[in-house]
Amino acid sequence: MLMNRIEKAAIDNAGRRALQRHYEIPKLLQLAGGPLPPGAHAVEIGCGPGYGTRLILDGFRAAQVDALDLDPGMIDKARRRLSRHHPDRTRLAVGDATDLRSAFGAADGSYDAAFDFAIIHHIPNWRAALAEIARVLKPGGLFVFEEVTAHALARPSYRLLFDHPTEDRFSAAQFLPELHRHGLTVRDACTRISGDYLFGVAERRA
Ligand SMILES: C[S@@+](CC[C@H](N)C(=O)[O-])C[C@H]1O[C@@H](n2cnc3c(N)ncnc32)[C@H](O)[C@@H]1O
Structure with missing residues (x-):
């Protein structure tokens, strides 16, 4: 589901970027045990305006990132942002996180890492997105995630301000x-703010 105008403003501003750079990425790097190995090829689902993509390159030190979003307007913003920083190390596409074959021609076991910065709670069939991530990861590849749980989505502020699917949302459990x-x-995984947010890293089994 696409973001409404309020959520677009809430995720794309200097405060959110500072939170991503100085809290979220260090937390996820700690859970992952450090940056990706040299030469790593990553995919990011729901990249929004592309600041997270930049941090996957700078912080996680991916060599290459394929990033997609359902919203063409977000991909335009990401393209503008990344053209200033890492144009040769990113591939951007409009597409659905549940179908990475259509967006990038991604075969099974294509990626060393997959990143989800607060996007899977936007997908009605969130289990299909997890299945697709597992499909495209190499054995030993990492899924790095930061998610918004049903507990947060049930708060009056979330329900009043933002649009999200309402059925079948998930807790960390x-x-x-x-x-x-x-x-x-x-x-490794942990929750923050009374279980509202879930951070973690999982590894694709062989
Ligand atoms: C809360 S925003 C997060 C954006 C970015 N990851 C960030 O942290 O700033 C969620 C993003 O997921 C995108 N999105 C929603 N459903 C999607 C889907 N099925 N496939 C790909 N992107 C999707 C939305 O367009 C939006 O840009």
Whole structure:
């Protein structure tokens, strides 16, 4: 589901970028045990305006990132941002996180890492997105995620301000076992703000 105008403003501003750079990425790097190995090829689902893509390159030190978003306007913004920083190390596409073959021709086991910065809670069939991530990861590849749980989505502020699917949202206790069902072993995970936000890293089993 696409973001409404309020959410677009809430995720694309200097405060959010500072939070991503100085809190979210260091937290995820800690859970992952450090940056990706040299030469790593990553995919990012729901890249929005592309600041997270930049941090995957700078912070996680991916060599190459394929980033997609359902919203063509977001991909335009990401293209403008990344053309100033890493034009030769990114490939951008409009597409659906549940179908990376259409967006990038991604065969099974294509990527060393997959990134989800607060996007899977936007997808009605979130289990299909996890299945697709598991499909495109190499054995040993990492799924790095930061998610918004049903607990947060039920808060009056979220319901008043933002548009999200309302059926079948997930808690950490539902999301983490679902990863396991798709062949992803959770390395480390934690929740923040009374379970509203879930951070973690899982590894694709052979
Ligand atoms: C809350 S925003 C997060 C954007 C970015 N990851 C960030 O952290 O700034 C969620 C993004 O997911 C995108 N999105 C929603 N459903 C999607 C889907 N099925 N496939 C790909 N992108 C999707 C939206 O267009 C939006 O840009």
